[in-house]
Amino acid sequence: MIAKTITAEELGALVADLVSAGTRVIAPARAADGKVDYRAITRFEEAAIGAELPRRSLKEFFLPPTEPLFSWHQGKGDVTVKPVAVSFPPHVVLGARPCDAAAVEILDRVMGWDYRDELWFGRREATTIVSVACPGVDGSCFCTATGGGPDSKRGSDLMMVPVDGGYLVEAVTPKGQAFVGAHAARFVDAADAGTTAAAEAFRTGVRSRVAEHLTLSLPALRRWLEGSFDHELWRAIVLRCHGCGACASVCPTCHCFDIVDEPEGVRAGTRRRNWDTCQTARFTVHASGHNPRADQNARFRQRVLHKFSIYPGRFGEVLCTGCGRCARACPGGMDLPEVLKTITALVGTGASREAAV
Amino acid sequence: MKELQELARTLLSSGTVKVVFGWEEGPRGARPAFITDAANAGRLVFDHRCSHTLATYLSPRRPHMTRLGKAAIVVKGCDARAVAGLLREAQVKREDVVIIGVRCGGVAADPADAGPLTAENVAERCPGCTAREPHLADHMVGETKPEPPGAPTRDARIAELDAMSAPERWAFWQAELARCIRCNACREVCPMCFCERCVADKTQPQWLESSPHPRGNFAWHVTRALHQAGRCADCGECARACPAGIPLGLLNRKIAGIVADRFDYRATDDPSVPAPIGAFSVSDRQEFIL
């Protein structure tokens, strides 16, 4: 496939084209407190691509923090149920980090597993994801350890690599191909060898830097987790965890939700789904009052197990893209990369109850 | 921090306490530490990266903490106010905790910030702090530090908001609260949010909508701010923990101002000073009542 380039100027014009055509453009942009969040922009100048990692991931554009499922209205002798739309206006995410784009595709597995989630896939179909290869963030990144990388194309429709004056562009999917085609005038065919080499050097450089942070054998990790449910590690490392769930809220792959019925007056209401997290005490409280995950040790263990053992068991891949947000967001100083490193050391010493294969 | 490490070593090896709550080096700067073995006391540090309040870990609602046994806790002045709050409200018995006061010159907003401490990176509660040497302490460690850099900014910001019209203030707060995703991090890290069953979690009836929409968020933040009135220690954890960057420090500071003005109460690390809520005076101002 022929590589293309786009200048920063043309990219700005492309954004203007999209906005005037009614497409919603989402990009990393500064919030009032100076931090970067993914949000809707109307002009390219608002975007802060390649700056700090956005505080939250892309998942909220496919699984919103709160989302109506249907609404009801009670009449004289009947109830009318009004479903929500499952097709959505066009969206473009511009400047997605590869860890965030990959996460969306990983979540497609569970969202299409035993039930095809029309709201998730409706938004997926309406959205084109344009990623930008990541310059790295800090020592908490471990995307390469999870099988991804700062230039991973997974989940992206288009991948852009920063070069002098603009970006090297590669269409990854047919949707990406169509996007380039629809805005062909903005792109320039075929980069020269120097640009391609610069892009390659950028990618390789970041990749090797991030790879130094953590190396994991995902299969060995999974085997250890499956055999170590009662390991004392879970008691030792969880003391500083507040069970606040900030980690789950910023995580690109955490996707648990709660369903609530909200009355509006006496006769009407809305059923919604809202983000939830296994880290809160009441996540597994039964109607009887019994809680099978009665303390934070059990709850943190669950998070690690779900990501590195249960999800891979069911879908063949880990529920983590190594973005490191959990470590950055945690007010108590919990550090997942450190936990994984600790477990890796335990695996190395054969300190699991399963016999070595 | 030799003095602190030595003290911890002594407290642990003598069996006076079973665990010392302090701070240590983590992969991302300073982080809370729970030293149970005197041999590990050397891990304890104290510097401007020790932004966290450890008082939350004293909550009786954390069985995995309480089963460690009697604790010694290192407190900055703001943390001491939080511990005093727990003592005042009978969540912890004074004889069940050893308090190690540490002299403080301010902390960074971000514990990962290597420093130095400047007016730009200092936590918003620090400039102008009058509690840099806790009174509530069984032991005191550390040299007297210089005043935190910078000038207080919250009161000016609050005055700006007060000067706005009601609709302007509404627009400001709605824009801020719109980002809330109801993760409840603010509640979980708060030393004074220790209710066994938070009103937000009640489902029969559902008093507070749990959905992160503007209506639910408004109810939640109004309720939490009110429940913290006269109790908030201004430790800054809620604002630091919020993954959406909501300026909770402004809200809590405003309420502290109301409580100070009307009831002459300021957060204090003296647990014998009664809380203003739960008490009353027959001469409380009632100019707002017809």
Next chain:
Amino acid sequence: MAIPAEKIEAFEPRITAFVCNWCTYTGADLAGTSRSQMDPNVRIIRLPCTGRIDPLFIVKAFERGADGVIVSGCHPADCHYTSGNYHARRRFAIFNELLGFLGVEPERLTFSWVSASEGQKWREVVNDATARVRRLGPFEAFRALVGRSE
């Protein structure tokens, strides 16, 4: 947000009043049995004491469509439960300022002490609150707090 004048003129405020059983409720009843004419915009919710009124009730009233809220009870020193109204006074002093800080127009909230014999005072409180809320218009800002439509 600007509400057109015609809309304000046609608008009938919906006001919820949380009142204590012993003083204000009885006072309101007296106003009724005395055939006092007053604005009919207030729906009364009776509670044992103002001390029992959780500020959350006020938020709930706004959520459910109230344009204004009245909280009323016994005068200081007259509380049937001795000190309930003193606790309420502190609580609502803070709550009133908190809501104002968050941008709720202060005239939407009314606090009063109305005793069992003050039927006329109740009438005045009701008419005064209704007039204030009528001037402000419907609480559109709160109505607009519907769920995110993402």
